[in-house]
Amino acid sequence: MRAIDRCRRVMLACAVLLAASASAAAEGPDASRAMGVSAEARAVLDGMAKYLQGLQRFSIDAQESRDEVLSFGYKLQNQQHAVLLVQRPDRLRVDVDGELKVRSYVYDGDVLTVFAPRAEVYAQFDAPDTIAGTVDELLARGVEMPLLDVLVQGFRGTLADGARAGILVGETTLDGVVVQHLAFRQATIDWQLWVAKGERPLPRKLLVTTRYEYGEPQYEATFDWDLAPTIAADAFRFVPPAGTHRIEFAGGKP
Amino acid sequence: MSARLASSLLAAGIALALAFPAAAAGGRLATASVAGANAAAQARLGGNRPVRPPDANGDGRRDGRYLGAAYGYYWYEDAAWAEDAVRAEEPPPPPEPAAPPPPPPAVGTTLLELPSGCGTVERNGKFLRRCGGAFYEERFEGDRLVYTVVQ
Numbered sequence: 001m002r003a004i005d006r007c008r009r010v011m012l013a014c015a016v017l018l019a020a021s022a023s024a025a026a027e028g029p030d031a032s033r034a035m036g037v038s039a040e041a042r043a044v045l046d047g048m049a050k051y052l053q054g055l056q057r058f059s060i061d062a063q064e065s066r067d068e069v070l071s072f073g074y075k076l077q078n079q080q081h082a083v084l085l086v087q088r089p090d091r092l093r094v095d096v097d098g099e100l101k102v103r104s105y106v107y108d109g110d111v112l113t114v115f116a117p118r119a120e121v122y123a124q125f126d127a128p129d130t131i132a133g134t135v136d137e138l139l140a141r142g143v144e145m146p147l148l149d150v151l152v153q154g155f156r157g158t159l160a161d162g163a164r165a166g167i168l169v170g171e172t173t174l175d176g177v178v179v180q181h182l183a184f185r186q187a188t189i190d191w192q193l194w195v196a197k198g199e200r201p202l203p204r205k206l207l208v209t210t211r212y213e214y215g216e217p218q219y220e221a222t223f224d225w226d227l228a229p230t231i232a233a234d235a236f237r238f239v240p241p242a243g244t245h246r247i248e249f250a251g252g253k254p
Numbered sequence: 255m256s257a258r259l260a261s262s263l264l265a266a267g268i269a270l271a272l273a274f275p276a277a278a279a280g281g282r283l284a285t286a287s288v289a290g291a292n293a294a295a296q297a298r299l300g301g302n303r304p305v306r307p308p309d310a311n312g313d314g315r316r317d318g319r320y321l322g323a324a325y326g327y328y329w330y331e332d333a334a335w336a337e338d339a340v341r342a343e344e345p346p347p348p349p350e351p352a353a354p355p356p357p358p359p360a361v362g363t364t365l366l367e368l369p370s371g372c373g374t375v376e377r378n379g380k381f382l383r384r385c386g387g388a389f390y391e392e393r394f395e396g397d398r399l400v401y402t403v404v405q
Contacts, residue, residue, distance in 0.1 A: 064286075066284050066286055068284070069282045103397055105397075114394055116394075119392070139290065139292075140293065142294070142396035143397045144290055145397065146286070148287050149287055149288045149289050152288075159289060186292075188291055188295070189285050208284065208285055208286065208287070208291075209284075213284075218284050219284040219285060219286040245381040247394065248393050249394045250400055
């Protein structure tokens with residue numbers, strides 16, 4: 001019975017998302033925006049944002065994959081591992097180790113540092129005095145830091161602002177956790193989010209499909225949460241290792 | 255294993271070996287952030303970004319496929335792969351004399367990857383990469399590194 005319900009919901013989701021596309025094609029983006037995000041999906045997103053906003057410190061261990069469509073049409077999947085540390089109101093650190101890049105992003109309440117250890121270079125800018133402001137600044141400067149979406153929803157609650165259509169597909173199980181499956185469509189991407197059901201509505205998985213690119217490459221991330229992380233005293237302080245050089249951001253902005 | 259099959263496998267290996275160095279120059283990456291896609295749309299087109307059609311250059315083919323053909327490499331399902339197998343049976347041509355090194359790019363050119371064999375120098379307090387006769391300023395664009403020829 002549950003499988004049948006889910007099947008029906010998937011068909012409904014397809015119909016809504018397809019209608020959003022057809023509406024966009026026929027009448028332009030304004031008409032498609034009217035489709036909107038369903039109340040059910042909005043409730044899950046809002047519940048997640050509210051819960052995240054109540055967390056004073058947390059860490060996420062994320063395993064990510066990112067497709068790369070090569071010039072001759074082959075779709076290669078790159079792996080990446082990221083660890084996020086957050087301590088409200090003004091401490092943030094992300095360490096990324098992957099095939100495409102190795103980076104550290106360190107925010108100490110005053111300065112944000114982007115560090116590329118393989119190239120032995122780093123750059124810094126004066127950051128706003130909150131994590132929320134710093135996340136806005138990173139987005140404005142085009143920084144593709146992993147886990148930004150979790151921070152945006154956790155600090156701003158605006159993740160679905162670009163969605164033309166969004167729906168709660170239904171419930172499923174992910175690594176033994178009952179999760180609610182959300183599906184969204186917007187101009188250049190489709191994205192899906194799996195949020196734990198119950199007292200701790202944490203996002204557990206994100207899938208982003210790039211539309212209108214040959215091969216429709218995907219980015220996928222699964223999140224392992226720690227709500228009582230052990231954080232080293234110097235975790236949010238960047239000290240340039242010996243032999244590294246400070247460089248600038250292109251155009252005055254990163 | 256027949257000689258025909260062996261030569262076919264060899265051709266497939268050559269095709270892959272040719273193709274993957276080209277891939278090192280970078281393919282088209284999946285969008286990795288919902289918020290990033292929203293911010294990019296806001297920044298570029300005031301939040302009303304039109305959808306880019308699959309065939310942006312209007313040549314009647316999807317861009318990715320067109321690029322693949324433009325590079326001249328064949329993936330294994332292509333019919334032309336069979337022609338490569340025949341070519342692979344022919345003796346290789348004699349090696350050509352080494353070409354002179356290409357001239358350095360013009361000042362102001364920005365690259366995503368440095369040429370090989372670069373060193374580092376410091377000029378007027380600024381950290382630069384030196385590759386052959388060219389000097390590059392290394393900067394972050396977003397969180398990716400770019401290299402601009404400065405002299």
